[in-house]
Amino acid sequence: GQVFKLEDYRPNDYLIPQTDLTFRLSPDATRVTAVLTIERRDGVSVSAPLVLDGDGLTLKRIEIDGKKVKPADLLATPDQLTILEPPVARRFQLLIETEVAPAGNEALMGLYRSSHVYCTQCEAEGFRRITYFLDRPDILSVYTVRMEAMRDEAPLLLSNGNPLEKGDLGDGWHYAVWHDPFPKPSYLFALVAGNLGRLADSFVTLSGRTVELGIYVEPGKETLAGYAMDALKRSMKWDEEAFGREYDLDVFNIVAVSDFNMGAMENKGLNIFNDKYVLADRETATDADFANIEAIIAHEYFHNWTGNRITCRDWFQLCLKEGLTVFRDHEFSADQRSRAVKRIAEVRTLRAHQFPEDQGPLAHPVRPRRYREINNFYTATVYEKGSEVVRMIRTILGADVFRAGMDLYFERHDGDAATIEDFIKVFEDASGRDLSQFALWYHQAGTPNLTISSTHNPAAQEFTLEIEQSVPPTPSESRKRLMHIPLAFGLIGAGGKPVPYSSVEGASVEDGVIHIRKRRHMVRFSGVTERPAVSLNRGFSAPVTLSVEQKADDQFFLARHDGDAFSRWQAFNTLLTDALISAFREILGGKQPAFAPRLIELAGSIAGDETLEPAYRALALALPGEADIARDIGRNIDPDAIYAAREALALAIGTANRDVFSGLYLSLADREAFSPDAASAGRRALRNTLLDYLSLQPGGAELAAGHFQSATNMTDRAAALAVLAHRHHGSPEAVEALAAFETTYGSDPLIMDKWFQIQASVPGPQTVDTVKALTNHPAFSMGNPNRVRSLIGTFSSANQTGFHRADGEGYWFFAQTVLEVEKRNPQVAARLATALRSWRSLEPLRQAKAREALLSIAGAENLSADLRDIVERTLA
Ligand code: DPP
Ligand code: ZN
Numbered sequence: 001g002q003v004f005k006l007e008d009y010r011p012n013d014y015l016i017p018q019t020d021l022t023f024r025l026s027p028d029a030t031r032v033t034a035v036l037t038i039e040r041r042d043g044v045s046v047s048a049p050l051v052l053d054g055d056g057l058t059l060k061r062i063e064i065d066g067k068k069v070k071p072a073d074l075l076a077t078p079d080q081l082t083i084l085e086p087p088v089a090r091r092f093q094l095l096i097e098t099e100v101a102p103a104g105n106e107a108l109m110g111l112y113r114s115s116h117v118y119c120t121q122c123e124a125e126g127f128r129r130i131t132y133f134l135d136r137p138d139i140l141s142v143y144t145v146r147m148e149a150m151r152d153e154a155p156l157l158l159s160n161g162n163p164l165e166k167g168d169l170g171d172g173w174h175y176a177v178w179h180d181p182f183p184k185p186s187y188l189f190a191l192v193a194g195n196l197g198r199l200a201d202s203f204v205t206l207s208g209r210t211v212e213l214g215i216y217v218e219p220g221k222e223t224l225a226g227y228a229m230d231a232l233k234r235s236m237k238w239d240e241e242a243f244g245r246e247y248d249l250d251v252f253n254i255v256a257v258s259d260f261n262m263g264a265m266e267n268k269g270l271n272i273f274n275d276k277y278v279l280a281d282r283e284t285a286t287d288a289d290f291a292n293i294e295a296i297i298a299h300e301y302f303h304n305w306t307g308n309r310i311t312c313r314d315w316f317q318l319c320l321k322e323g324l325t326v327f328r329d330h331e332f333s334a335d336q337r338s339r340a341v342k343r344i345a346e347v348r349t350l351r352a353h354q355f356p357e358d359q360g361p362l363a364h365p366v367r368p369r370r371y372r373e374i375n376n377f378y379t380a381t382v383y384e385k386g387s388e389v390v391r392m393i394r395t396i397l398g399a400d401v402f403r404a405g406m407d408l409y410f411e412r413h414d415g416d417a418a419t420i421e422d423f424i425k426v427f428e429d430a431s432g433r434d435l436s437q438f439a440l441w442y443h444q445a446g447t448p449n450l451t452i453s454s455t456h457n458p459a460a461q462e463f464t465l466e467i468e469q470s471v472p473p474t475p476s477e478s479r480k481r482l483m484h485i486p487l488a489f490g491l492i493g494a495g496g497k498p499v500p501y502s503s504v505e506g507a508s509v510e511d512g513v514i515h516i517r518k519r520r521h522m523v524r525f526s527g528v529t530e531r532p533a534v535s536l537n538r539g540f541s542a543p544v545t546l547s548v549e550q551k552a553d554d555q556f557f558l559a560r561h562d563g564d565a566f567s568r569w570q571a572f573n574t575l576l577t578d579a580l581i582s583a584f585r586e587i588l589g590g591k592q593p594a595f596a597p598r599l600i601e602l603a604g605s606i607a608g609d610e611t612l613e614p615a616y617r618a619l620a621l622a623l624p625g626e627a628d629i630a631r632d633i634g635r636n637i638d639p640d641a642i643y644a645a646r647e648a649l650a651l652a653i654g655t656a657n658r659d660v661f662s663g664l665y666l667s668l669a670d671r672e673a674f675s676p677d678a679a680s681a682g683r684r685a686l687r688n689t690l691l692d693y694l695s696l697q698p699g700g701a702e703l704a705a706g707h708f709q710s711a712t713n714m715t716d717r718a719a720a721l722a723v724l725a726h727r728h729h730g731s732p733e734a735v736e737a738l739a740a741f742e743t744t745y746g747s748d749p750l751i752m753d754k755w756f757q758i759q760a761s762v763p764g765p766q767t768v769d770t771v772k773a774l775t776n777h778p779a780f781s782m783g784n785p786n787r788v789r790s791l792i793g794t795f796s797s798a799n800q801t802g803f804h805r806a807d808g809e810g811y812w813f814f815a816q817t818v819l820e821v822e823k824r825n826p827q828v829a830a831r832l833a834t835a836l837r838s839w840r841s842l843e844p845l846r847q848a849k850a851r852e853a854l855l856s857i858a859g860a861e862n863l864s865a866d867l868r869d870i871v872e873r874t875l876a
Pocket of ligand 1: 123262263264265266299300303322
């Protein structure tokens with residue numbers, strides 16, 4: 001396939017200032033008439049052909065300035081339309097008629113149908129599946145959209161911008177026209193037509209304008225959109241307060257659909273959402289679902305400025321909108337909830353998803369330099385690491401200068417298709433600093449490592465940190481340049497108090513941050529009388545790994561006393577990880593693992609520490625996941641030994657702290673009416689974490705069964721079901737609870753996703769057979785991305801012992817399933833296939849079997865560009 005390169009960018013010869021679209025909607029033959037105002041750019045030769053993108057299109061009619069174009073004057077293929085000799089006039093009108101079949105569109109890109117609702121998904125390159133166009137983000141056009149449909153089938157007709165007119169066409173047909181005054185790229189176009197229920201509300205902006213808000217869902221489910229609506233209004237207010245950004249149209253609509261490749265899409269004025277991120281109440285959604293809805297509603301809304309008003313010049317700049325918008329939604333959630341808890345959760349996610357990507361064959365810079373299939377770059381690196389890079393800019397400049405830089409960005413680039421260089425420049429201009437070394441965070445792949453050791457010289461009253469940076473090689477980047485790494489730190493003495501120092505030399509240190517720029521720094525603090533414990537990378541100030549020579553005593557001290565909540569959590573998590581890795585080695589050596597009593601005691605004292613928020617305690621007590629442990633071990637992975645080590649530690653912690661955990665468990669029972677707020681969710685999280693430990697104790701199955709039966713919300717019900725299915729697999733309690741859940745919720749696909757997920761993640765070699773059987777369950781469908789991700793995605797990415805079954809059966813089933821999904825939906829299949837990206841870190845036998853499975857995918861006929869790209873890079 002073709003390779004697209006950043007350095008090849010050049011503006012197109014033509015612009016499309018105006019786009020008028022008419023859709024005559026029908027499931028199998030929708031007529032699309034596009035009337036494009038085309039403008040030749042200054043200085044472009046009149047003989048330059050106009051080359052439009054298409055993807056599987058059928059051309060029905062083509063006219064220029066009202067006259068039919070002769071076949072000899074054009075080249076039309078399903079994937080491209082070339083006007084060989086465009087008119088001499090600088091501006092002309094091109095009419096193109098195409099016909100598309102939304103009902104048969106299973107790739108869910110372009111115009112398709114989901115539960116009889118017409119909808120669109122155009123990012124990144126779906127618009128070219130609707131009509132021929134310059135389908136690239138630097139072509140900004142003002143859209144007017146007319147939709148015609150059977151009133152019965154589609155009483156509701158929505159598009160971007162503001163509604164202009166609507167009316168009757170006779171014969172059961174009607175129409176509506178929408179106009180979006182803001183020029184936008186084609187990937188932000190959207191249309192929705194169908195029969196949907198509406199939850200209505202309104203918002204008054206900072207300057208006093210009233211915006212009509214609508215959330216459209218399956219009729220009858222309107223009340224389930226209440227939380228999303230509340231989150232939307234809070235997002236609108238927050239963006240005014242935190243970034244001075246006001247909404248700009250008269251209406252803002254959100255539509256929930258049940259077949260969607262992504263989480264949601266920020267189309268101008270008409271966001272389209274995966275219904276999983278809209279619909280929620282206590283009975284159907286977990287606290288994690290509520291938090292995701294809040295975050296994603298905010299994310300898509302925030303795109304209105306970071307993405308839509310200022311868009312990307314080309315797809316290499318994807319992080320310009322995504323990394324920045326993730327940073328904005330993280331800050332929003334931190335302000336709405338607990339900042340410390342949010343930060344820990346973010347870092348856990350980054351390490352679970354981005355670190356393995358950055359450390360494996362699919363590693364790429366936050367701003368990639370080349371791609372074969374852009375759909376494969378909606379990654380944790382672009383999104384999550386991209387957000388961390390923006391966070392580091394704020395750390396380096398300080399909150400006020402950062403805000404001044406953002407203000408300048410909006411002022412200077414409103415209406416532009418911008419680049420990362422533009423973004424960095426506003427911060428250089430706002431601060432007067434040179435950020436060229438810092439910019440390597442965008443250009444260079446790989447997770448930097450810092451090796452750090454410390455010495456204290458009491459006689460000289462000097463404390464010294466020796467810091468060395470390295471960036472491991474990544475595909476096609478063997479040599480790395482030195483980075484600018486802002487490392488937040490604290491020197492901590494008796495009682496957890498900061499240890500003062502009189503001066504520092506060896507690196508620039510500002511506001512508790514060491515600015516590492518060279519390979520080695522010897523940072524010397526003078527006037528330090530007692531030996532401090534060092535708290536490093538406070539608040540996770542940089543997305544790096546640390547190799548620290550640190551005494552266990554210091555780690556224990558920090559886990560009790562670090563004044564930075566993140567680092568305190570980190571210290572305990574590091575102790576747990578170290579213990580798990582030792583246990584893993586003991587198990588491989590045929591020994592029973594043993595754990596330090598003071599670690600086990602610390603777990604008990606954290607659980608009962610009333611000065612800590614329950615949500616924080618729950619995160620501390622959640623042991624590092626099996627995949628986290630595998631990542632930290634790095635090579636020769638035997639998932640069964642990791643599982644055994646983790647179970648042994650859970651049992652040891654639960655056994656020694658049984659009384660404390662039981663007492664706490666009872667005291668946390670819900671007494672007040674359900675509320676999805678963060679504090680209530682935190683109490684449920686702690687109680688459910690304790691249940692998990694207690695379920696390994698005598699009577700654990702009964703306890704979990706009681707928890708399941710008495711649950712008054714989905715958080716507790718799903719947590720208890722998972723404990724039963726995972727800890728007591730095959731027990732009468734587990735079998736009964738799974739059956740009861742299925743009976744109650746069998747007809748609600750979103751809730752059944754939880755049932756699939758829980759079963760797909762049951763540890764052990766038998767699960768591959770369970771998953772195979774569940775693919776035939778009436779609630780399952782290979783055509784629906786949410787179902788596929790719940791069952792197949794969970795099995796392959798969240799079940800270490802099941803998926804990596806020693807005989808390779810998990811991989812074989814997986815390879816076949818990926819190919820089956822691919823026939824309908826290449827994007828979902830390619831995303832699934834990334835589950836094998838860390839195959840080289842497995843022990844040799846599993847490694848060989850994983851490779852065979854990857855080769856079997858690579859060897860399949862007619863592989864899509866999406867899947868071929870992932871599999872070939874994974875094997876390279
Ligand atoms: N809709 C996806 C997101 O918001 C892609 N832009 O991240
Ligand atoms: Zn986004």
